[in-house]
Amino acid sequence: MLSVSESEHIKAEKTLHTIQSEVQSTNKIALSVDCVIFGFDEDKLKVMLIRSDLKKYHGKWSLLGDLVKPNEDLDAAAYRILKQRTGLNDVYLEQVHTFGSITRHPAGRVVTVAYCSLINVQHHKLKITDNELHWHDVKNVTDLAFDHQEIFDSCYHRLQKRIQEHPLGFNLLPKKFSLRDLQNLYEAILDVKMDRRNFRKKFFTMDFLIDIDEMEQNVPHRPGKLYKFNYEKYEKNKKKWVGIDF
Amino acid sequence: MLSVSESEHIKAEKTLHTIQSEVQSTNKIALSVDCVIFGFDEDKLKVMLIRSDLKKYHGKWSLLGDLVKPNEDLDAAAYRILKQRTGLNDVYLEQVHTFGSITRHPAGRVVTVAYCSLINVQHHKLKITDNELHWHDVKNVTDLAFDHQEIFDSCYHRLQKRIQEHPLGFNLLPKKFSLRDLQNLYEAILDVKMDRRNFRKKFFTMDFLIDIDEMEQNVPHRPGKLYKFNYEKYEKNKKKWVGIDF
DNA sequence: AAATAATGTGTTAGATTTACACATTAAATA
């Protein structure tokens, strides 16, 4: 259908006219956005899923997504979905990967751009009353609809990697948090146990935590100090990574 | 045009029928693939560019790309472009990012998936005779057509990051290379100078280089030893990253 | 035969990482 340079010889770049006719021809590929929305609750990493209504995937869980509108930027589409589903406006959002296998969607050719989002579960609460929308412990996420398992896996791995190199994690925590909260977060995301003393040393040495001189309330043990993350200081002092290691 | 869940209330997942009608409706988004093809020649990092034929971008250089065909996987489209332009089949290819700004293409809504590719310049040579297709020193890449500068930058940054964590670099070198070649490669990509002794120690300690007991030929100085990269050993001993650092 | 220009190697100081133990505090309990 598309009159693209399928010929053997390599020709120069297409003319505007050629492209325009291609763009306006039929048989196009549909484009969607899927969001992997992570939350952190009760010291567990969670992901927001919705039940699929497609017969083919009856009863299976799937990611939150929608088609991209003709006049909508990709990021805008992702933010729209987040707003719809969580009611939240300013959330961490990162494009991760685009999935375009021909057979990935039963309705036809739908290419989807996957986004990873981190939200503070205490900030939304409301919109989750819908019975088909639920937080799932990431440890129990298996067998999602479509190719959503693969999409979820890619976003989870991206999160695991990036949280070690950038201060994303704070998006999942309340503004004020204890060092124990922070460590629980890292342990949940990376699925490892860490030494409490070395963990603290690490973050104190980085020097991006602000001691706000408050203590935990209503904990059944000695309360810990609360901290905020100093984004400004971090932005100023960002590292220039150089170090070969594989 | 698309009857998507724009309404305020959040409804359950769309039915297959709804999606199908959306997919088949008009006013679709066109999808393309753009390849940032890197090469390493004369100790410089190069990128393959072609002259744009669009009037709007007359004389400017652009990346190599094409529309994705309705029955073509994204990766397959990228491989097709690489085959067309370089004649090479088995090359390093990695999807990097998808660019979908509404205004990015003068012909209409074209969303493009950017790929980063690494090739050994000694393996192709032939197909580059076309006068509109050239290798460019990455240091001189500015002011590309469309949003290709942004796409190029994102792929270059990705390359800089990944080469420090994974053994990609060897795709840019001949199978047999000297440690000087390897260091020149890293210095060119990262745009830094490194200590020769520490660089060697680093790679010898990693223990993924095979001493093939051959020497450089026809060099105007003491010849260095040649090595191969041991992919098998690397695959077996891959690291499990854990280390917070930002 | 001497000069040149690269390869090839080792050591040391400093920084970072890891492993590990005990005093402190507030809440809960007796």
Add this chain to the structure above:
DNA sequence: TATTTAATGTGTAAATCTAACACATTATTT
């Protein structure tokens, strides 16, 4: 009110990794 409990909060020493640095060796060129 005193004791127990379960967490927080801190320090040190060994091992590893990083960074800085200098000299002998080898093949080519002059």
